[in-house]
Amino acid sequence: DTGVSQNPRHKITKRGQNVTFRCDPISEHNRLYWYRQTLGQGPEFLTYFQNEAQLEKSRLLSDRFSAERPKGSFSTLEIQRTEQGDSAMYLCASSSDMGIGLYEQYFGPGTRLTVT
């Protein structure tokens, strides 16, 4: 499977705990995005990387959220001191700056976070 993969697919955690999600983009894609989707809503942009550089962050990305893409390949999204309002589906997407997929983003299956 050469699509975007995300792990874990589901995560249940208690309020106040830290969680980390991983995203592996399509191998030749140099751009990687994180979105959050809550029930009944469309995805909301969180942040994006071009190679290893984090170039844009949404105001939704509070200080408790941090994302990294250390070698320009996979990325991690960490949420510290989770709150119930963090419960959502976290989606990762990737795109390329050349060739097929120049404009569209390809999404992974998501990680569903439940904070109890």
Next chain:
Amino acid sequence: AQSVAQPEDQVNVAEGNPLTVKCTYSVSGNPYLFWYVQYPNRGLQFLLKYITGDNLVKGSYGFEAEFNKSQTSFHLKKPSALVSDSALYFCAVRSSNSGYALNFGKGTSLLVTP
């Protein structure tokens, strides 16, 4: 600011009939427009895009969309609906002269009945 409106929460259509899912947008600069489909417990799948050129764009699974600049609309269409088209459809936009973040609508649930 960029935004997308999908005025219908749900669209019901009989199998074999044409379907339309509506989308209007607001963006500064030229719009890049996209349609995605989401099946239960699965990620978003790209259907089609408008970047420039012909106003009628064709995509996957027989879907097409018409870009109308004067009405700032990008409605998704299919001449003959299938039961398997039942899913959640999202319209998204970004500007040609800003960042790469996509702004999504709330989604429209399409139900195709046999």
